[in-house]
Amino acid sequence: MNQEILRVEGLRKRFPGVLALDGVDLELRTGEVHVLLGENGAGKSTLIKMLSGAYHPDEGRIVLDGRPVEIRTAGDAQRLGIATIYQEFNLVPDLTVGENLSLGRPPRRFGFVDVKAMHRKAKELLDRVGLDVDPRTRIGSLGIARMQMVEIAKALALDARVLIMDEPTAVLTTSEVEKLFAIVRQLRDQGVAVVFITHHLEEIAQIGDTVTVLRDGRSVAEVPANTPENELVRLMVGRPIDQQYPRAAEEPGQALLKVEGLTRRGAFEDVSFEVRAGEVVGLAGLVGAGRTEVARAIFGADRYDSGQVEVDGRRLRPGDIDGAMAAGLGLVPEDRKGQGLLLGADIAENLGLVTLGRATHAGFVDRAGQRTAAAKVAGQLGVRMSGLGQEVRTLSGGNQQKVVIGKWLLADVSVLILDEPTRGIDVGAKVEIYQLINSLTASGHAVLMISSDLPEVIGMSDRVLVMARGRLVGELPADEATQDAVMALAVAEVEGTRVQ
Amino acid sequence: MSSKTRVWLSENGALVALVVLAVALSLLSSDFLSVSNLLNVGVQAAVTAILAFGATFVIITGGIDLSVGSVAALSAITLAYLSTTSGLPWPLATLIALAVGVVCGLANAALIAYGKLPPFIATLAMLGIARGLALVISQGSPIAMPDEVSHVGDTIAGYLPVPVLVMVVMGVIAAVILNRTYVGRAMYAIGGNEEAARLSGIKVNRMKLVTYALSGGFAAVAGIVLASRLASAQPQAAAGYELDAIAAVVIGGASLSGGKGRAFGTFVGALILAVLRNGLNLLSVSAFWQQVVIGVVIALAVLVDTLRRRSAN
Amino acid sequence: MSSKTRVWLSENGALVALVVLAVALSLLSSDFLSVSNLLNVGVQAAVTAILAFGATFVIITGGIDLSVGSVAALSAITLAYLSTTSGLPWPLATLIALAVGVVCGLANAALIAYGKLPPFIATLAMLGIARGLALVISQGSPIAMPDEVSHVGDTIAGYLPVPVLVMVVMGVIAAVILNRTYVGRAMYAIGGNEEAARLSGIKVNRMKLVTYALSGGFAAVAGIVLASRLASAQPQAAAGYELDAIAAVVIGGASLSGGKGRAFGTFVGALILAVLRNGLNLLSVSAFWQQVVIGVVIALAVLVDTLRRRSAN
Amino acid sequence: SGGSGGSGGTTAPGAAGDVKIGMSVSTLNNPYFVQLRAGAEEEAKKLGVPLTVTDAQNDASQQVNQVQNFTSQNMKAIIVNPVDSDAAAPAVKAADRVKIPVIAVDRGVNGAEVAQTVASDNVAGGKLAAQELAKQMGEKGKVVVLQGVPGTSASRDRGQGFSEGIKAFPNIQVVAQQPADFDRTKGLDVMTNLLQSNPDISGVFAENDEMALGAIKALGAKAGKEVKVVGFDGTPDGLKAIQAGTLAASIAQQPKLLGQQAVDNAVKVAKGESIQKVVAVPVKVATKENIAEFTG
Ligand SMILES: Nc1ncnc2c1ncn2[C@@H]1O[C@H](COP(=O)(O)OP(=O)(O)OP(=O)(O)O)[C@@H](O)[C@H]1O
Ligand SMILES: Nc1ncnc2c1ncn2[C@@H]1O[C@H](COP(=O)(O)OP(=O)(O)OP(=O)(O)O)[C@@H](O)[C@H]1O
Numbered sequence A: 001m002n003q004e005i006l007r008v009e010g011l012r013k014r015f016p017g018v019l020a021l022d023g024v025d026l027e028l029r030t031g032e033v034h035v036l037l038g039e040n041g042a043g044k045s046t047l048i049k050m051l052s053g054a055y056h057p058d059e060g061r062i063v064l065d066g067r068p069v070e071i072r073t074a075g076d077a078q079r080l081g082i083a084t085i086y087q088e089f090n091l092v093p094d095l096t097v098g099e100n101l102s103l104g105r106p107p108r109r110f111g112f113v114d115v116k117a118m119h120r121k122a123k124e125l126l127d128r129v130g131l132d133v134d135p136r137t138r139i140g141s142l143g144i145a146r147m148q149m150v151e152i153a154k155a156l157a158l159d160a161r162v163l164i165m166d167e168p169t170a171v172l173t174t175s176e177v178e179k180l181f182a183i184v185r186q187l188r189d190q191g192v193a194v195v196f197i198t199h200h201l202e203e204i205a206q207i208g209d210t211v212t213v214l215r216d217g218r219s220v221a222e223v224p225a226n227t228p229e230n231e232l233v234r235l236m237v238g239r240p241i242d243q244q245y246p247r248a249a250e251e252p253g254q255a256l257l258k259v260e261g262l263t264r265r266g267a268f269e270d271v272s273f274e275v276r277a278g279e280v281v282g283l284a285g286l287v288g289a290g291r292t293e294v295a296r297a298i299f300g301a302d303r304y305d306s307g308q309v310e311v312d313g314r315r316l317r318p319g320d321i322d323g324a325m326a327a328g329l330g331l332v333p334e335d336r337k338g339q340g341l342l343l344g345a346d347i348a349e350n351l352g353l354v355t356l357g358r359a360t361h362a363g364f365v366d367r368a369g370q371r372t373a374a375a376k377v378a379g380q381l382g383v384r385m386s387g388l389g390q391e392v393r394t395l396s397g398g399n400q401q402k403v404v405i406g407k408w409l410l411a412d413v414s415v416l417i418l419d420e421p422t423r424g425i426d427v428g429a430k431v432e433i434y435q436l437i438n439s440l441t442a443s444g445h446a447v448l449m450i451s452s453d454l455p456e457v458i459g460m461s462d463r464v465l466v467m468a469r470g471r472l473v474g475e476l477p478a479d480e481a482t483q484d485a486v487m488a489l490a491v492a493e494v495e496g497t498r499v500q
Numbered sequence B, C: 001m002s003s004k005t006r007v008w009l010s011e012n013g014a015l016v017a018l019v020v021l022a023v024a025l026s027l028l029s030s031d032f033l034s035v036s037n038l039l040n041v042g043v044q045a046a047v048t049a050i051l052a053f054g055a056t057f058v059i060i061t062g063g064i065d066l067s068v069g070s071v072a073a074l075s076a077i078t079l080a081y082l083s084t085t086s087g088l089p090w091p092l093a094t095l096i097a098l099a100v101g102v103v104c105g106l107a108n109a110a111l112i113a114y115g116k117l118p119p120f121i122a123t124l125a126m127l128g129i130a131r132g133l134a135l136v137i138s139q140g141s142p143i144a145m146p147d148e149v150s151h152v153g154d155t156i157a158g159y160l161p162v163p164v165l166v167m168v169v170m171g172v173i174a175a176v177i178l179n180r181t182y183v184g185r186a187m188y189a190i191g192g193n194e195e196a197a198r199l200s201g202i203k204v205n206r207m208k209l210v211t212y213a214l215s216g217g218f219a220a221v222a223g224i225v226l227a228s229r230l231a232s233a234q235p236q237a238a239a240g241y242e243l244d245a246i247a248a249v250v251i252g253g254a255s256l257s258g259g260k261g262r263a264f265g266t267f268v269g270a271l272i273l274a275v276l277r278n279g280l281n282l283l284s285v286s287a288f289w290q291q292v293v294i295g296v297v298i299a300l301a302v303l304v305d306t307l308r309r310r311s312a313n
Numbered sequence D: 001s002g003g004s005g006g007s008g009g010t011t012a013p014g015a016a017g018d019v020k021i022g023m024s025v026s027t028l029n030n031p032y033f034v035q036l037r038a039g040a041e042e043e044a045k046k047l048g049v050p051l052t053v054t055d056a057q058n059d060a061s062q063q064v065n066q067v068q069n070f071t072s073q074n075m076k077a078i079i080v081n082p083v084d085s086d087a088a089a090p091a092v093k094a095a096d097r098v099k100i101p102v103i104a105v106d107r108g109v110n111g112a113e114v115a116q117t118v119a120s121d122n123v124a125g126g127k128l129a130a131q132e133l134a135k136q137m138g139e140k141g142k143v144v145v146l147q148g149v150p151g152t153s154a155s156r157d158r159g160q161g162f163s164e165g166i167k168a169f170p171n172i173q174v175v176a177q178q179p180a181d182f183d184r185t186k187g188l189d190v191m192t193n194l195l196q197s198n199p200d201i202s203g204v205f206a207e208n209d210e211m212a213l214g215a216i217k218a219l220g221a222k223a224g225k226e227v228k229v230v231g232f233d234g235t236p237d238g239l240k241a242i243q244a245g246t247l248a249a250s251i252a253q254q255p256k257l258l259g260q261q262a263v264d265n266a267v268k269v270a271k272g273e274s275i276q277k278v279v280a281v282p283v284k285v286a287t288k289e290n291i292a293e294f295t296g
């Protein structure tokens, strides 16, 4: 089986102000899962975008089946049997799941689109990835994890020989990851070559065969996937990391966030909990458990039917973001592209957004002051950029995420809700963010952290709340919160009711 | 109300507004609800509707076409000039006139797809260019349409006006293209997320060529219908119709940011505009107040729709 | 070329087009490059530029304002009517006229922010309403402006035209608002990603009120300048100027999808349009060809800019 | 065949209240047509007939729509002020089919029979303008022409009349013709621009008074002295300018009289009376000397 199928030699790509790739080599064999590892901004996505026809290299060549090939468009890549799941979703929100699955090549009869066949095919693909949605559902109405599963199904539809996946697990919970891995193994066994990008180191040993490490746009090593995590980290970051979850628990103070009986019909019911000063409370659950909905309702981004929210003793009016912020509440949303960032604006502008009001005196904004503050937080988070003036759109995914977090760190709110805060962030930078969370709680702030990354929730929370089907189903103190315990709670409630 | 009905209504909100408007008018004016008047409304909606069908394609891709009125005039002038002044047989002249519309659309698309011009600017330029060429060709004077073509403005069997027929046919064509063809679905994809469309292997530039060419072609048809109704091609015909056409599309539920829109909605939008103008004439509303009333009713019609949709959610 | 210069140029591409256009015209016509002619161009750009500054706010938020021309006319008619016909003192009449512009803008914003109407529809409705009211108030005839206000159309010290002065002042105000104030920065945020702006604590609806109110206020100023130049307020003044204003904003580098745009770019865009019209008059281009030439030059101006920008990358 | 369209035979004479009349005006964005409407409305009030006026906003097809709508309303007579003489034919034919008489006012209708045309001749007016301008310029010098909206019949006819008329004066040279769209602001801007390239002109012909008033603004102190401006229409503002001496002359069309005559005859034809085929409302050259005739 394992003969070479694709080879990349000396690939170089320059963007204005950055040398994104500086001579990358990569060798891909059939029937292997090849993991690309590297810090945020190392050049992973740029590399795969040149294989998929989204970008064109400045120098270097791509060899497929021993012959050099030119991949100029997405169509070229598809014809060569290369399918790609991008880090950022490439779905059309207003079209249905079925149409997105056959985007660009709908089944046709007599020249007309055959809607029935389209939905039939879609159903098959959805079954394959174990996603239980109607092909007629609008993509825009799906949660982010379901969208990711649709993306995966869409790539499968191509029956490719080379399948590239750019951080597919970043937004998935454990059970979806399991499903995904089953699919990947199956494909690998059929001889498909898979390129897999992830920042979850534990996944590498589970699914990978070979690892190529990228650093600063260069390929620095090719190692087997069973290389110890510490070693991988060292190769990637250039130094070892002693503690992945450096949580320093505090003595909790008075309750800063109190949620009582929060209910919105069809989304969540009777959610009550509190978060105290100095505490990090984790909120775990399966995809679609309703965690995001609860967080948005608390913050005032969405309405709710009944219940109440108090921050620092002040009762919040439903649907009043401004009031929530004034009371000292902040929310880092899960969807950075849709809800977090002004993609066309620069980094300074984005980082200053939440604190815009505070930087305003008599109607005028202190932009110099904002810039200074932005520079500071960008430095703290290690945002890899050509300057504060770089358009956020052109940042790497992980660095975009850092910007979303950074703007709230600047706001210095007393209660910060983080929804999937480290999605797509590399190990090194994660530790930086955890340190920042620690310093928040050390200064008496409270943090509610929603995360689908179980080790993270467990490693960083002082208490873990578990949600299932819109209800809080349990609470575990830090020392009892193991992956099994959390999953047991999250799944127990679901299994009885879900129709497969 | 069954959930299907509700979904259907929420997708066809403009229709509700149209019905309300029609009921109100038939109460206010006894002349409104006669067959002959309703056919008048149909005839009066025809040109805007046909232009608007073409604009629907463009708007669904997230673009805008300001040139439709001018292109309509240019096509009609070309037809009249070639057959009347140059003596070409009318079928050939008609074909060339349609081709002129398509070529204008292609020129728009080339500027947008390859020149990366914003659609607003490219089609604004074409608005001037096509109008200017219409004036140059006609030397500023109307040109008589060939009689054979002018029948397009007539009435069949004494009651069925041909413009209404043409409007319906063009509407069906637009609906089929949008719902059932590759190009149509690609338009939605491009308007919904151009980058995703491109990365899914859709040839975005080529699709844009088709889209604007369709808009140009529809404009040519509209121009011919308009000139036939007047039995003469006017160089200043359909001036300012672009805003009406776009309004019809947006009233019909499309979004100017792309990805949304339906031919039926556009049809209803064009009818709302025509019913409104017809009704104000029937009610003898003073000329100055008419513009005010039209403005208010357009806002109300769409407002009712959005409020209803919000309360449904 | 230093990298700073390059960045500056890529942000001010329209300026390059303007310079090329000006050089071409000064070669073609010896009359173009005189101080008096350039001041003429300034005067002729003034009304469009002021309208366009207002439209810049709206376009940056991702909206569109089609009502600016009508609102300008309504404000001017209000001023002239109140001071001439009703005998109000002119400073009071002027204040009320400005308020009328602001109120029209607020009405637009209310429909958009709270009624969730697409900006295209809300402002199209206002286009009709404001124009209709201007006709109703004036009974369709021009009204003389009070002499004191008409000085706004004059020239100071024999050479500096007041409209140019007003344009520059309004431009500076627009630039300061956009770059330095909370409202301005919020406009960019809303246009860049409305949901992200909302989740960052920006009161999106309130900001939209301010945005459209500013646009209405600027339109009122433009209307007063226009009427002062003629010493009479015309009910049909500035009809169709909305497209010119939007074109100026887009030529100046703004994007109709929001988040981008600068007052200086808009200024250059308005100058390009004025220079073009002035040049065509100087060169005595025939009436029919003028529209063609304007169309071609607008397309070329923006094309040069986009191509240059692409080759820079 | 003046009464050819008469369908009102059944209407009892004197029961004027039954006689509904519709009138479609080409545009109301111009004081001239506002006056025409005013004349019509005054006359209708005097005669006690309901009159509906619509504004076609210079759009020929909108006008056809309005006439069709009039037929739905069972108007007894329709007055059309054509946006375009050729394009009005189908509207007239539509009315003809349901036997409603049509009166054309201000502009004629080509290609369809109307019961009556009440008009002043634009081509003749253009000629008169040329003669008056030449006279005031001493039959020599340079002239510029401000044209109306390109492609409109008013612009065509007046322009044609003027160029024919001016040919009789070999020492007068037309140095530029530029469109200003019948608009006062554009008249001002275009005149300003033309003065840059033609500083030595001594005459201006504007195809309507609005543009003439704009041109006068552009000319400043020169208007009425070094440069003679002749306008068209004789609007109130135009007449004021003649009194002030800045406008040399205007070809006055007496729009009020046009409106009056049209309504008067529409009522007659609706009642089945026979009317003349053509009513020529005279165009007159309004100058400072005879201004009293017009302002009275
Ligand atoms: N279109 C672009 N214009 C300018 N710079 C870009 C562009 N695309 C990527 N870059 C830059 O290239 C570098 C590599 O980015 P890339 O997206 O490949 O990183 P990555 O390894 O995928 O990181 P992550 O783990 O955060 O996704 C980054 O510094 C990024 O800012
Ligand atoms: N495809 C769907 N159809 C209908 N409702 C859905 C669908 N997807 C999600 N929902 C609703 O949204 C609720 C929450 O979804 P969401 O995915 O935001 O929750 P979450 O717990 O934050 O999960 P995630 O891990 O995706 O953030 C679900 O309880 C469900 O009611």
Ligand SMILES: [Mg+2]
Pocket (backbone or CB within 6 Å): A044, A045, A046, A087, A166, A396, A397, A398
């Ligand atoms: Mg990446």
Ligand SMILES: [Mg+2]
Pocket (backbone or CB within 6 Å): A291, A292, A293, A334, A419
């Ligand atoms: Mg979530």
